[in-house]
Amino acid sequence: MTLDIVEAKDLCNINPVFGNFSFDKHEQIVFCNDEATGLKAIIGIHNTTLGPALGGTRMWNYKNEEDALQDVLRLSRGMTYKAAITGLKLGGGKAVIIGDAKTQKTDDLMRRFGEFVHSLGGKYITAEDVGMETRDMDIVRDITPYVTGISEARGGAGNPSPITAYGVFMGMKAAAKYQFGTDNLKGKKILIQGIGHVGETIVDLATKEGAQIIINDINKEQLEYVSKKYGATIHHDLDIYGLDVDIYAPCALGATINDNTIDRIKAKVIAGAANNQLQDEIKHGRLLKEKGIAYAPDFLINAGGIINVYAEIEGYGKDEIIRQTENIYNTTLEIFKLSETQNITTHRAAFNIAQARIDAKKN
Numbered sequence: 120m121t122l123d124i125v126e127a128k129d130l131c132n133i134n135p136v137f138g139n140f141s142f143d144k145h146e147q148i149v150f151c152n153d154e155a156t157g158l159k160a161i162i163g164i165h166n167t168t169l170g171p172a173l174g175g176t177r178m179w180n181y182k183n184e185e186d187a188l189q190d191v192l193r194l195s196r197g198m199t200y201k202a203a204i205t206g207l208k209l210g211g212g213k214a215v216i217i218g219d220a221k222t223q224k225t226d227d228l229m230r231r232f233g234e235f236v237h238s239l240g241g242k243y244i245t246a247e248d249v250g251m252e253t254r255d256m257d258i259v260r261d262i263t264p265y266v267t268g269i270s271e272a273r274g275g276a277g278n279p280s281p282i283t284a285y286g287v288f289m290g291m292k293a294a295a296k297y298q299f300g301t302d303n304l305k306g307k308k309i310l311i312q313g314i315g316h317v318g319e320t321i322v323d324l325a326t327k328e329g330a331q332i333i334i335n336d337i338n339k340e341q342l343e344y345v346s347k348k349y350g351a352t353i354h355h356d357l358d359i360y361g362l363d364v365d366i367y368a369p370c371a372l373g374a375t376i377n378d379n380t381i382d383r384i385k386a387k388v389i390a391g392a393a394n395n396q397l398q399d400e401i402k403h404g405r406l407l408k409e410k411g412i413a414y415a416p417d418f419l420i421n422a423g424g425i426i427n428v429y430a431e432i433e434g435y436g437k438d439e440i441i442r443q444t445e446n447i448y449n450t451t452l453e454i455f456k457l458s459e460t461q462n463i464t465t466h467r468a469a470f471n472i473a474q475a476r477i478d479a480k481k482n
């Protein structure tokens with residue numbers, strides 16, 4: 120079989136890394152294996168032009184290695200653009216550990232992971248992501264300085280979720296200003312999908328401003344708790360896309376804007392915390408624009424968490440964290456204007472600014 124007659128799917132089988140669908144000029148991909156602790160991890164370093172590659176570690180029971188590799192490639196690339204659009208001197212990276220965080224995560228495994236991170240000499244800096252807790256980062260900190268998201272007791276910036284929520288709220292207000300002419304959310308119907316660490320704080324902030332909140336989650340106890348605490352209306356059915364709301368805030372999982380949902384979305388603004396909300400950045404970004412829906416790019420408005428951990432590296436305090444997070448409002452407005460004047464999607468507008476910053480540093 121010669122290479123030129125190999126079909127694309129076979130190419131991916133033969134070249135699973137550099138030929139991977141999600142490979143995008145990544146600088147370095149590190150496969151970590153330790154028999155004694157059962158650690159199987161992949162560290163993806165997408166781009167270090169602006170600084171060390173920072174991004175969380177996700178522990179997840181991936182169906183197979185291909186899924187884990189895809190995830191780390193996609194997520195590390197996303198971190199490059201998130202840091203660049205936010206104006207941070209950071210590159211993009213991410214790590215995944217293959218396994219069940221509830222049953223397979225041990226202190227020894229985390230220490231061994233810390234050794235792999237340390238071996239990269241600071242090119243990659245880790246943090247918390249799904250399946251990780253502050254305590255795990257504290258264990259990694261015993262091994263290497265190249266970790267953020269450690270406990271406040273050890274000099275860390277603490278839980279990033281409230282700051283992430285505040286940034287999303289700023290992005291939501293900017294999108295409302297662009298779409299409705301006012302950033303006051305009083306009376307606006309807001310659907311929040313996923314009321315976990317970030318979503319609940321958004322419920323709190325929007326309720327204080329007088330918005331009407333509809334909440335949706337797979338966790339029934341959390342729904343009852345949040346509904347009682349903030350007076351939010353519960354929508355039990357997970358199929359939420361046809362709801363008649365002003366704003367849709369995806370705060371649970373990615374790819375909820377896809378071929379099956381996009382035609383039914385009635386919201387005029389989409390602004391939420393979830394990463395990779397558009398299943399296809401180009402196609403679905405364009406369809407949203409055609410439908411006149413103001414989409415606040417996820418990697419721009421959910422950057423509060425990275426701002427929070429960056430503060431640990433730079434050593435600045437809460438006031439500066441808040442100032443930078445509030446600036447998400449201005450950047451989001453700027454992106455909407457660019458999208459209009461250049462007739463491009465908001466996702467593309469944000470991406471172009473981020474790419475220009477990387478290119479300027481390279482040249």
Ligand code: NAD
Pocket residue numbers: 279280283312313314315316317318335336337338341357370371372373392393394421422424
């Ligand atoms: P979380 O796990 O605390 O909350 C997610 C919530 O979504 C949970 O309550 C879960 O039950 C719910 N959920 C899961 N599947 C669902 C479904 N199909 N329909 C409805 N609800 C569902 O996570 P989080 O920290 O609040 O983060 C929310 C999102 O924002 C995630 O996608 C995360 O990657 C992203 N994000 C978080 C941060 C941060 O600082 N925490 C930063 C950037 C991006």
